[in-house]
């Protein structure tokens with residue numbers, strides 16, 4: 517079969533890499549892809565959110581299965597458009613993807629169906645929001661309703677900062693239309709974990725947990741980023757708590773979306789806080805995480821095509837997932853200055869040497885080929901994933917390979933996995 521992956525990041529390189537291993541797959545395309553996907557797939561120069569052109573292209577090229585990486589094409593209705601043309605696309609419809617696209621939708625859904633999450637209120641009026649903050653007191657978390665590339669969340673340790681955040685989101689409209697509505701929620705304490713699940717509208721198949729590192733600098737300091745590294749499994753998520761996540765969060769959420777008339781098919785991403793009172797939802801996403809996918813997919817032994825087909829047929833209850841008996845740790849290499857301003861176009865050295873290390877994978881993100889040279893072309897440039905008998909071995913291997921890759925301004929966190937590995 518012919519498969520199309522939509523997107524251009526490290527997650528999409530990992531998806532291409534995984535799908536290319538399926539005995540069922542003859543050819544993989546990636547739109548628009550990057551310098552890494554170009555080595556395993558044919559890149560197609562169509563933007564990930566150009567739904568109309570992607571639909572035409574997939575129909576004209578008899579694509580059997582399309583797998584969507586990022587959220588934007590999902591909330592733009594790619595899956596709906598493909599389905600209307602009789603094309604198979606893996607991922608939620610526009611309506612179901614609102615679980616990521618609108619934090620108000622997702623909070624209200626959780627509230628209505630009793631799914632554990634932080635207490636919250638929704639505001640459009642700044643004065644009302646300020647009164648609420650003064651009544652509640654800090655710490656609080658303030659969130660712009662819509663998609664803001666991970667930047668629309670402000671954790672306010674003090675009342676002062678919460679009041680500033682109200683001004684930024686509602687009055688300055690720093691996040692544009694995404695900030696027309698503001699959520700103010702209770703600050704949750706605990707360890708964060710990402711749990712991904714395959715869902716077919718009815719059944720849920722939980723993947724191995726992972727943990728992202730969202731802050732830019734070591735020790736979880738500095739601004740939030742798309743994610744600077746990830747590892748899997750996560751010792752902090754005990755088997756008991758994992759069962760609770762499935763029973764109290766994943767299954768009820770999929771059932772809730774079905775009851776609301778928008779059954780969820782695809783990967784459901786639950787960003788969780790493991791609080792003293794049990795696991796609670798910080799956010800849902802409608803897709804694989806990036807860089808969580810780069811840590812989780814290399815551990816997954818099951819054919820992703822088999823999962824996608826079972827999903828589209830609504831028979832996920834008939835399959836189970838097999839895992840390689842290894843831990844994985846992924847370190848993101850970013851451009852100097854990311855997540856703020858950064859320069860691009862710097863040649864990257866050592867890619868082949870790093871990828872030739874045992875049990876080591878290099879997933880490209882913001883990269884471009886210029887002649888024989890791969891150059892930087894984005895904030896997060898690539899991720900190095902290593903597998904090992906345990907997380908410590910995986911970390912050692914990953915950092916050995918990281919040191920082999922060089923480009924001007926290269927920056928990475930040296931403490932990926934620290935929560936699991938501190939002892």
Ligand code: AMP
Pocket residue numbers: 634657659666669671701702703704705708730787798799
């Ligand atoms: P979100 O995009 O909603 O996951 O928020 C981004 C980050 O903000 C999360 O990964 C958490 O670190 C933090 N965060 C979000 N909501 C809360 C909360 N209610 N309590 C504490 N931290 C939070």
Ligand code: GLY
Pocket residue numbers: 728742743801804805806807808
């Ligand atoms: N790594 C966080 C995300 O993919 O949303």
